[in-house]
Amino acid sequence: MLSVKNSPANIRHHRFNNYPMKPWKNGQGSTLEAASSCDQQGNADGRWRVSIALLNENSAYSDFCGYTRSQLMLEGEPVTLTVQQSSGTEQRIVMQPLSLLRFDGGAEVCCDLRAPGVKMFNLMSRDNKTSHVLEALYSADLPARPDSSGEALLIFTLSTNVELQVGQQGYSLGQFDLLEVQQPEGQVICVQSAVGGDVSAIIVRIGGSSSLPLKPDEVSNNLAAKLEQL
Template identity: 30%
Template sequence: MKILRSNDYRHMPWKNGGGETIEIAVSPDRAPLSDFDWRVSMATVANDGLFSSFPGIDRTLSILEGAGMTLSIEGRPPKLLTVADAPLSFPADVTTSAKLANGPITDLNVMTRRQSLRHRVRKLHVEHSQPITSHARELIFFCHRGSVALSTEGVSATLHALDTAVLQPVAVTLSADIASEVFLIEISSA
């Protein structure tokens, strides 16, 4: 289990230069934007505009904070995405633009290289104890709100808000003393 603390995340400009992204985790480690297998990041979107294009990449977007934004994704009707909505998946290489609903938002962005990997993102509300089983090749837990303890095969760790754990698929138990929110990201072979 690899624990990533929020104060260790890497800050970098967006690919299109329109803002800043906070890279939470990337594989392989320190891979550039042009050559990653998978990537998890957060960004604050303060203005309407176009998304960066990532050829051969699939992406899933979740709203963490703010009133939301309307996404115009090529080939789809416009979609308002808010904190209450499930994560939204779409190709990262089609023309996509965003119009903010009411001020800046913060989003969670998950991307995988389409030819070799696929991913699934689930928002989990954790209270008390919750077992997690998965057949994915890698599991990533991103603690959005609260504090969550992870335990697996004699190893345990606590994630506080905005911390992340990356681990191989094993039986994992999440537990929380207060209502907490975690994003579970499952990375699998294509």
């Protein structure tokens, strides 16, 4: 397995076992931070962030007004999310593994757990700075070359082992690892094989094609091959 220091400067392999644990903004939970955007000096600039939220008790989500958020349930018993919009409307959504929810980061969201030990893939991007597009990559479709447009391409693995190639460089990713490719356009990126699970990875394009207006909150319990742009 190749280490980060042997990779080109625009590619970073973020390993699940090395994700730092950080408290939620509101202090009601914790998250494993996988990757976040940085400026040219290497300082976090708040444009986007990918993390794994750890849900172990009923709690309220933090307020991230000005961001668009996407959550994909990775593991655990079903979770009921109550989403309160600024318009006053309330929506109750039952999440289960591979359920996807997109919502305004400023909405009031509370989670009601049946059991602790829930993991949620959590992606957010700042509305006035960038956007994000999600795509599910199915193991049956491998090998595959994801669209490499945009300012960054993120490959978040769901399978226990995923082999991929970026140019002449090979990478072996474990479950919940993330490969970050900055300025990917023009690079040949191929996900070659995967072990375990029908969905091998989630492909995230940061700053891809033109963004669509944010639609009302909705959940998909059967992850489509391609998810609408947020």
